[in-house]
Structure formats: structure tokens, C-alpha cells
Amino acid sequence: MYNNVGSQPGVGMPTASPQPGPFGNTLYGASSGLIRGGLGAYGEKILGSSSEYVQSNISRYFSDPQYYFQVNDQYVRNKLKVVLFPFLHRGHWTRITEPVGGRLSYKPPIYDINAPDLYIPFMAFGTYVVLAGFSLGLQGKFSPEALNWLFIKGLLGWFMQVALLKVSLLSLGGGEAPLLDMVAYGGYAFTGLCLAVLGRIIFSYSYYFLMPWTCICMGVFLVKTMKRVLFAEVRSSDTSKHHYLLIFIALAQFPLFTWLGNVTVNWLI
Structure with a gap:
């Protein structure tokens, strides 16, 4: 018999899903x-x-970070003399350039005493924290909290020094100098601070002579450096403004050094 059920669509037979057209x-x-x-x-x-x-x-x-660590023993000794005794530096203060890849580039610190480096600032900062902690120990006020505060205080002082140099450049229409140059120049302050704190540990009264001396030396170093190296990139013709800013940078070292050199933390005791 003929079954009509199979002939009805949708009954007893699966329906195929519609296929999309070729288009x-x-x-x-x-x-x-x-x-x-x-x-x-x-x-x-x-x-x-x-x-x-x-x-x-x-x-x-940020320039090239490796550039700032190309130093040797001779460079470190000579650089410390320039930073701590800038009056005795008889040479020029400009950096030495060389052609690299069709453009002028500064020679690394190992070949140029006037080039900034980060080895001395980092070593000086670490030494400053250690000496400050040792000084607190001699006073019977050492504690982990006090050492942490001195570490943060040193970083804050470093930041303020870098900000001072950078703002000075920006106010003169410059600011193209690499940031790590500013970090290096600002970090040299800890070399003088280490000398002053060490003097206080050895002979307390020597601190009152070493602190003003290191402030003056750091001020002279920054004035010579900013004037000869960094301000050469500035297109401002207002030389009087240059002089005022240089004087301000030099004078700002006194309150900064005094604040960082005070390693007492009575508020924590």
C-alpha cells in the first residue's frame, strides 16, 4: 500500500536546514x-x-641608562674632586662631543670628567643613609622606623633638587636636557652630605664648618655646570634672568643641605 504519510512534508522525514546562497x-x-x-x-x-x-x-x-654607569676608578676620584672642590677645577666645564651615526653625541663619563654619571649619586645616597643611621645609633635613637624616614627624606630631597634644576630650565624656555642628567646633577649633593655627617660622627663641632663648605661647593658646582652645559641649549636672551636663577640655585643649597644634614628624628622617639 502506498503510504501518504511519507509524502507529507515535515512528517516522518527530517527537514534539512536552509543553506545560504552562493552570494x-x-x-x-x-x-x-x-x-x-x-x-x-x-x-x-x-x-x-x-x-x-x-x-x-x-x-x-631618560636617554641611555647604561651611559651613566660607564665609569672607572680614575673618573670617580677626579669627579669627587670637582664636586667637593670646584674652585680647584682649572679645566673647562663643557662636555666633549663626538660624531655618532651622523650626529653629535656626548662622550661617556669614562672619557669626560664633565659628563654626568649615576654611579657616584647612588653610592653617595646609600652611604648617606648608612652614616645617618650610624649617627642615630651613637645618639641612642636608632630604630627601623627612623632609618626608613631618613631614606624617604633623602629621596624627597633628591627629588626637590631635580625639580629645582628642571623648573629652572623650563622657565628659560629650555628643558630638552635628558631627565637622567638632572637626576645625576641633583644626586651629587649627597657627596657633600656624607662628608658633613661623617665629620659630625668624628668630631661634632666640625659639622658646623663642613656643612657651609659643602653647600658653597655644591652651589658653585651647579652654577658652573648649569651655565656651561645645560643653559647652552636655552634660546633665551635675557642674561639677567640667567644670573638670578643661577644665584637662586646656589642659595637653595643651604636650606636643602641643612634639612638633609639634620639626622635627628625626635618626633619618632
């Missing part, structure tokens, strides 16, 4: 390919431009 497949493949390709190119462009932006800003504001 649908073509449009789907083309659109997905365009989307993937467009997103890929757009993402590559974003990542590429971001990478170039980061690299350009790092090279502009």
Missing part, C-alpha cells in the same frame, strides 16, 4: 577577511606607533 557565502567570506585584515593592520599600526612613541620619549627624557 551569501561570498559576502560572508569577503567581509570576515576584510574585518580580520583591517583589524590586524589597525592593531599593528597602533602597536607600532605606540612603540615608536614610547621609544622616542624614553630616548628624550
